[in-house]
Each structure stands twice: as C-alpha cells, then as structure tokens.
Amino acid sequence: MNLPRQKLVVEDLRLGYWSRRSHSFSLACDGLSFDVAENEFVAIVGPSGCGKTTFLTALAGLTPVTSGRLELNGEQIEGPAPDRSLVFQHASLYPWRNVVANIEFGLKAQKRLDRRGRARVAELIDLVGLTGKEDTYPRELSGGMSQRVNLARALATDPDLLLLDEPFSALDAQTRELMQDELTRIWQSDGAGTGKTAVFITHDVPEAVFLADRVVVFSSGPARLVEIVDVRLPRPRGSEIKRTPQFQEIHDHILDLVMSQTQPGRRAAPHDSNAPVAG
Ligand SMILES: Nc1ncnc2c1ncn2[C@@H]1O[C@H](COP(=O)(O)OP(=O)(O)OP(=O)(O)O)[C@@H](O)[C@H]1O
Ligand SMILES: [Mg+2]
Incomplete structure (x- = not known):
C-alpha cells in the first residue's frame, strides 16, 4: 500500500508521571494514536487537566515517552532539538x-x-x-x-514543527481574535518558514476550528482519543468564516464532543452535512 508520508506518527502512546513521594505512576495520556501530515495544522482540544500539555511537552522532547511510538520524520523523539519550537501561554x-x-x-x-x-x-x-x-x-x-x-x-x-500551548488564552477577546487572524495570515502567506506543521492546543473551540485543518478531541484524563474532526473549510480564511453555517456545524459538533467528556451522559451531535444536527 502506498500511504502518504506522515510528518508525525503517534501510535499507542502512553505518557505519565512517576511520583517519588507516593511511589506511584499516574497516566496522563493513554493509548493515543494519530498522524499529522507535512504542513498540516492540527488543533487539540479536551477538558482541563486531561493531558494536552503533557502531550505537547512530549513532542518537544521534554517529557519522556512511557510506551508507544512518537516519531517525527521517521525518528522517535527522544529529547529536545532545534527542529521544534514551543510557544507557551505566557510569553517568556x-x-x-x-x-x-x-x-x-x-x-x-x-x-x-x-x-x-x-x-x-x-x-x-x-x-x-x-x-x-x-x-x-x-x-x-x-x-x-x-x-x-x-x-x-x-x-x-x-522549525520543522511548531508547538503552541494555548498561546492566546491570556489575551482579551478582541486581541485574541486579532492574533488568530494574524496566525492564519502568517500561515497562509507564501513567505519562507510558513505553512509549517503545527500542533496547537486550545480550550477555545472556535479558535481550533478557525485555525486548524483537523481538530483532535481528547477525552478527560488520562487523555484518550475521542475523535478527529476534519475542518473542511476553504483557505485562505478570514474571520467572517466564523459566521457561516459550515463553521457553526463543525464547531457545535466539537463542542458537544468536549462537553460529553465533562458531562457524562451527554452525546455529541453527528458531524455529517447530510445527517440531522441536534438542536
Ligand atoms: N510535572 C508533573 N508531575 C506530575 N504530574 C503532572 C505534571 N504535569 C502535569 N501533571 C498531571 O498530568 C495530568 C495532565 O496534565 P496536563 O498539564 O497535561 O493537562 P492539560 O490538559 O494541559 O490541562 P489544562 O487544560 O488545564 O492546561 C494532570 O493530572 C496533572 O496533574
Ligand atoms: Mg495545559
């Protein structure tokens, strides 16, 4: 089979922390599997404390892999390297x-x-x-x-891989929107170093849909894969796209998936333009 080459391969990945105090190991990510293609922009959403930052720090090579594959360009990530850049919530x-x-x-x-x-x-x-x-x-x-x-x-x-952990969450709503516009503009422009493969963590579902090619939804902790949602919205994207029914449908589906993790019993609406969308 001739599969397209994946930039990043995550396969049955488990990550966790060993506590010296309690002599116990706690899982933060459990059996994650998905791929990220070259030049793809992937957003990750999930409940607070589920393991998103842990996953990103593993990509940065700062958190060791407990088991499974975590490969960039066909090589297991084993430590930090200049081919990856990390952007945190607070500008350091x-x-x-x-x-x-x-x-x-x-x-x-x-x-x-x-x-x-x-x-x-x-x-x-x-x-x-x-x-x-x-x-x-x-x-x-x-x-x-x-x-x-x-x-x-x-x-x-x-960098070969751009890792962003809620980079805009400390900003006011208006500045945040401006920064989202700015990031997609940088992303879409043809200059050198743009169109990079990116993994972007956010709590903000509209932000994830606006920026990403695919949105990966994590479960409540330890993080498992709930669903990967394709964002089939045209590019270049301007902020007016947020007012389209297509955007709203994808947004509502992802929000339902996230809510179903924090409110057990709540089911997500289907994401299929031919299927009825729950009101
Ligand atoms: N350095 C650490 N040592 C031990 N446990 C940790 C450490 N960092 C995180 N954890 C634990 O791992 C789990 C996942 O944390 P993580 O920071 O990855 O979540 P998150 O999804 O990024 O949360 P948030 O959305 O609030 O930023 C939590 O239970 C947390 O307490
Ligand atoms: Mg975090």
Whole structure:
C-alpha cells in the first residue's frame, strides 16, 4: 500500500508521571494514536487537566515517552532539538533584551545569526506587525505584542514543527481574535518558514476550528482519543468564516464532543452535512 508520508506518527502512546513521594505512576495520556501530515495544522482540544500539555511537552522532547511510538520524520523523539519550537501561554521574553534581540535569540544560540538570519528576523517583525517596535523592551509591550514577539521568536529558527500551548488564552477577546487572524495570515502567506506543521492546543473551540485543518478531541484524563474532526473549510480564511453555517456545524459538533467528556451522559451531535444536527 502506498500511504502518504506522515510528518508525525503517534501510535499507542502512553505518557505519565512517576511520583517519588507516593511511589506511584499516574497516566496522563493513554493509548493515543494519530498522524499529522507535512504542513498540516492540527488543533487539540479536551477538558482541563486531561493531558494536552503533557502531550505537547512530549513532542518537544521534554517529557519522556512511557510506551508507544512518537516519531517525527521517521525518528522517535527522544529529547529536545532545534527542529521544534514551543510557544507557551505566557510569553517568556527576556526582559533585558529588546524585541529584535528576543526574536534573534534562538538563531544566535544556534550560531545562525548571519545576514540571512537577520533578514529573516526583519521579515518576521514585519509579518507579525511589530515594525517600529524593534528597540522596545518587554516591559513596554502589551500582552498581545509580547505574544507576537513570542510567535516571531518561535518562527525565526524555521522549525520543522511548531508547538503552541494555548498561546492566546491570556489575551482579551478582541486581541485574541486579532492574533488568530494574524496566525492564519502568517500561515497562509507564501513567505519562507510558513505553512509549517503545527500542533496547537486550545480550550477555545472556535479558535481550533478557525485555525486548524483537523481538530483532535481528547477525552478527560488520562487523555484518550475521542475523535478527529476534519475542518473542511476553504483557505485562505478570514474571520467572517466564523459566521457561516459550515463553521457553526463543525464547531457545535466539537463542542458537544468536549462537553460529553465533562458531562457524562451527554452525546455529541453527528458531524455529517447530510445527517440531522441536534438542536
Ligand atoms: N510535572 C508533573 N508531575 C506530575 N504530574 C503532572 C505534571 N504535569 C502535569 N501533571 C498531571 O498530568 C495530568 C495532565 O496534565 P496536563 O498539564 O497535561 O493537562 P492539560 O490538559 O494541559 O490541562 P489544562 O487544560 O488545564 O492546561 C494532570 O493530572 C496533572 O496533574
Ligand atoms: Mg495545559
């Protein structure tokens, strides 16, 4: 069989934590299996505490794999590497470095801050809308601006895999929408380093649907796979797509799946344009 090559392979993956205090092991992810294709944008949603961050940190190589396969480009992930960039909920910028120096940091650490590297940083500053803020220090930036710097820093090293853990959840609703627009715009633009394979964790179902090609729904902890929902919405996407019936249908289905995990007994509405959608 001639299957398309998968960028990321997750097979029967179990992750957990060993507690020295209680001498016990607790599972955070249990038997996860799914693939992510090259250039695909996958969002993960699931109840609080189910194991989403644990999964992402395993992708980053920061949490060891208990059992199963977790492969990037055909190789088991065994530790952190510069081919992956991680963006957290709170922008972790260096307060003593200005915007440019923060974005340049990863390239500098990898000894790649040459002429090309600097040009890439300048391009990213423009792409994330920070032109004119190059010399500004983090304390003078708003939350949204800080998160833009964070995003630009993650993209600067041209990572193979971009990992984002609720990067916009600390922002107010309006800034959050702007950042979602910005991220899809960066994603859809043709410049270098865009269209990357990305795994994006969020609690916000509309955000997941708007950004992703597929939404992976995790169960309550330990995380198991509930369903993978295809988001067959055209690209490029603008925020007006959120008002279409197609968007609403996918959104409602995913929300039902998530709610069914937090409220046992509640069943998800079918996701099939020919099937009746529960009201
Ligand atoms: N460093 C750790 N040591 C021990 N247990 C941990 C550690 N980090 C997380 N856990 C446990 O693993 C489980 C999953 O946590 P995780 O942070 O992955 O959930 P999450 O889905 O990201 O939650 P949230 O949506 O609230 O961010 C929880 O039961 C949590 O208490
Ligand atoms: Mg988390």
